[in-house]
Amino acid sequence: MHEAGHAFLARLGKTKLRPDGIDATNWLVEKAGIGPDTKILEVACNMGTTMIMLAKKYGCSVTGLDLDEKALTKARENIEKNGLADRLQVLQASAFELPFEDASFDIVINEAMLTMLTGDSKDRALAEYARVLKPGGVLLTKSAAQAPSFRHGVKPRIAVRR
């Protein structure tokens, strides 16, 4: 039986789904060698917090997507407020069907979402991330998982934070 990570964490008493919070985000992005020309896709951008931080810190452009249109409305407001509309754009789409051509991005970042998926759906999302990443591209993610299971030829480079 597959149990979604957030249900598992809730049983352990965790009330927040963002494993390790901003510290883990910083740890991930610092390893990615991001520069102004790095093409980044953030899947599950929610209200745009991470993509705004990336644009401010590295001067890069980021495309963000999420399923939740209300969160995206807030993201657009936050992007405007920070004067970053020329570098950040958001759209409504699903991790399972990314509306981009193969090999479009240097980095895909996806935090606190894979944890919500079980078995096959996690593999499907990972396969989409691998498809839109350029050769040598990097997936930055953090997720709670009981056992890794990468199929469909997906071979992400994984950094493990202990």
Ligand SMILES: C[S@@+](CC[C@H](N)C(=O)[O-])C[C@H]1O[C@@H](n2cnc3c(N)ncnc32)[C@H](O)[C@@H]1O
């Ligand atoms: C716990 S929030 C994490 C948001 C943000 N990444 C963070 O770390 O704060 C999970 C987000 O995943 C989005 N989401 C869930 N399933 C999705 C899917 N299949 N495709 C795109 N976004 C999805 C939700 O709408 C929500 O905004």
